[in-house]
Amino acid sequence: MYRPRKSGKTPEPRILPLQPVPDTGRCYRCLRPRSRCYCNRIRPLETRTHFALCMHTREYRHQKTGTGRLARLALTHSQIFTGMDFTHDGALNALLNDPAYAPHLLFPGPAAIQISRGEKPALAPGRKLLVVLVDATWPWARKILRASSNLRALPCLSLDPTAPSRFAIKRQPHPACVSTIEAAYEVLLALAASGMEDPGLDFNPLVGLLEDLVAYQIERKKAEAESAAAPLSGRGTP
Numbered sequence: 735m736y737r738p739r740k741s742g743k744t745p746e747p748r749i750l751p752l753q754p755v756p757d758t759g760r761c762y763r764c765l766r767p768r769s770r771c772y773c774n775r776i777r778p779l780e781t782r783t784h785f786a787l788c789m790h791t792r793e794y795r796h797q798k799t800g801t802g803r804l805a806r807l808a809l810t811h812s813q814i815f816t817g818m819d820f821t822h823d824g825a826l827n828a829l830l831n832d833p834a835y836a837p838h839l840l841f842p843g844p845a846a847i848q849i850s851r852g853e854k855p856a857l858a859p860g861r862k863l864l865v866v867l868v869d870a871t872w873p874w875a876r877k878i879l880r881a882s883s884n885l886r887a888l889p890c891l892s893l894d895p896t897a898p899s900r901f902a903i904k905r906q907p908h909p910a911c912v913s914t915i916e917a918a919y920e921v922l923l924a925l926a927a928s929g930m931e932d933p934g935l936d937f938n939p940l941v942g943l944l945e946d947l948v949a950y951q952i953e954r955k956k957a958e959a960e961s962a963a964a965p966l967s968g969r970g971t972p
């Protein structure tokens with residue numbers, strides 16, 4: 735409330751209590767706070783390879799740390815599908831059955847084509863390679879595949895990652911498990927090495943974006959831990 739000054743005394747400065755800063759909104763492309771939006775840094779890669787990102791519904795809701803959406807933004811020829819059982823996903827099935835594509839699932843297995851060891855999927859003339867990536871934690875990815883007969887029926891591609899996951903926020907159960915964007919990066923590197931992908935493209939921005947995302951999340955967790963500890967820090971001191 736405004737009170738007129740009674741005398742020439744300078745009023746005591748009022749210290750306003752700290753208010754939580756209202757969330758001024760997130761960028762609805764990358765879902766990060768607008769101040770940390772990375773959309774203007776993304777130069778989508780026009781790859782020969784197409785990607786279908788099958789994301790577990792739960793993963794889709796937790797996109798702040800998911801990299802599927804980042805992959806979608808960074809790869810021109812990519813689409814996201816969400817669900818758990820994809821067997822009857824009409825849009826995905828239309829893509830899988832489109833004669834323009836040769837769909838393959840990135841998933842390890844004895845019959846998988848080892849693209850990082852130079853093996854190549856045989857594509858009929860005029861067909862483009864469509865790589866299906868299951869964007870979910872490892873246990874969920876297995877559940878998705880058990881449920882989705884259309885994905886299980888696809889020929890598989892497999893790769894040996896060139897580096898352990900950079901995705902420090904989520905613990906990967908095995909060094910060969912990498913985040914979705916790293917998987918896309920590794921697929922592209924392997925395909926470029928065997929002449930199936932445009933060798934003139936620079937795939938490094940894909941992992942650069944991931945490293946930024948990781949640094950940001952670590953910084954945020956640290957700030958949250960510090961603010962949680964702050965009210966206790968003065969207690970008991972003389």
Ligand SMILES: [Zn+2]
Binds near residue numbers: 762765
């Ligand atoms: Zn953004």
